[in-house]
Amino acid sequence: MTRGNEEGAMWSIFGYLISGLIIWGGIGWALDKWLDKNFFLLTGLLLGAGSSLYLTWLRFGRN
Amino acid sequence: MRKFAFSESGEGFVPPSTADFNLPPVFADNEFTTKPILLVIFSVVLISVFFIIASRKALVVPNKLQFAGESVYAFVRNGIGQEIIGHEFMRFVPFLFTLFTFILTNNVFGIVPLLQFPAMSHVSFPYVLAIFTFIVFHWVGIKKQGLGKYLKGIAFMPGVPKFVYILLTPIEIATFFIVRPLTLSLRLFANMFAGHLLLLVFILGGEHMLQGGIGLKLIAPFAFAFGIGMTFFEFMVQCLQAYIFTLLTALFIAGALADEH
Numbered sequence: 001m002t003r004g005n006e007e008g009a010m011w012s013i014f015g016y017l018i019s020g021l022i023i024w025g026g027i028g029w030a031l032d033k034w035l036d037k038n039f040f041l042l043t044g045l046l047l048g049a050g051s052s053l054y055l056t057w058l059r060f061g062r063n
Numbered sequence: 064m065r066k067f068a069f070s071e072s073g074e075g076f077v078p079p080s081t082a083d084f085n086l087p088p089v090f091a092d093n094e095f096t097t098k099p100i101l102l103v104i105f106s107v108v109l110i111s112v113f114f115i116i117a118s119r120k121a122l123v124v125p126n127k128l129q130f131a132g133e134s135v136y137a138f139v140r141n142g143i144g145q146e147i148i149g150h151e152f153m154r155f156v157p158f159l160f161t162l163f164t165f166i167l168t169n170n171v172f173g174i175v176p177l178l179q180f181p182a183m184s185h186v187s188f189p190y191v192l193a194i195f196t197f198i199v200f201h202w203v204g205i206k207k208q209g210l211g212k213y214l215k216g217i218a219f220m221p222g223v224p225k226f227v228y229i230l231l232t233p234i235e236i237a238t239f240f241i242v243r244p245l246t247l248s249l250r251l252f253a254n255m256f257a258g259h260l261l262l263l264v265f266i267l268g269g270e271h272m273l274q275g276g277i278g279l280k281l282i283a284p285f286a287f288a289f290g291i292g293m294t295f296f297e298f299m300v301q302c303l304q305a306y307i308f309t310l311l312t313a314l315f316i317a318g319a320l321a322d323e324h
Contacts, residue, residue, distance in 0.1 A: 010315035016238055023233045024230075051230040051231055052234055059219050059220075
């Protein structure tokens with residue numbers, strides 16, 4: 001739509017990507033620490049990145 | 064006040080650091096009278112006086128001062144408020160207008176001679192502003208839609224298979240309650256902090272080179288020229304950051320008002 005809304009969409013997407021990585025990456029990292037493994041962090045980061053991309057598509061790409 | 068880089072250590076350039084942002088109290092030991100606090104108070108007085116004078120004798124054919132004041136107001140009201148929030152925008156204009164003028168004035172203080180310090184380069188100031196925005200947009204959303212419906216709208220995206228909520232809901236909640244206010248304040252803080260540091264590097268570096276050998280003395284003007292160029296660049300960044308902060312606040316309010324995201 002307008003320029004302002006596009007700029008807003010950009011920052012919202014940025015927010016989603018950040019929080020996806022932080023939340024699921026953080027959960028993965030905590031599982032790694034707790035269970036003494038090393039693959040949960042990577043799994044979590046990928047999961048978080050994937051989910052936030054999906055969420056971005058749901059919010060902005062579904063019209 | 065920073066001492067000259069040269070006299071501080073005798074030899075070698077001391078690069079500017081975070082220590083240059085921790086200014087000592089102006090009056091005796093009272094830690095509530097540091098430069099950033101005084102600048103913030105001064106900015107409030109300045110903004111109030113300017114807009115009171117500009118709007119006191121409102122004329123149909125505005126004079127210069129009234130025109131300047133009305134331009135800023137119209138920019139926030141129409142360019143940000145009306146365009147982003149839509150038909151209910153008028154009740155948020157005072158908040159948006161205050162945010163914009165306050166941030167803009169304090170940012171531009173960073174390049175005004177003698178003042179030359181952006182208060183927003185201390186992270187606490189943007190934090191407080193972001194807390195205001197946080198409270199306003201959640202309060203507006205809760206009041207408009209009711210607490211349950213508002214939270215449901217944030218946490219559960221419609222039209223998605225149920226098991227996907229396990230993945231998406233934590234992200235949505237983190238975005239709305241943590242990432243949004245945090246990025247809002249950190250963006251402003253980091254821009255002002257880095258900008259001020261950049262100016263310090265060029266100007267103090269030039270000043271240091273002036274005290275060196277003849278070769279360095281010849282290069283020093285280039286450092287100052289870059290410092291001046293960067294000052295203009297900073298002015299652009301300062302205006303842009305004030306605009307983005309206000310714009311995002313308006314967008315968050317608009318999102319909270321909308322029934323479905």
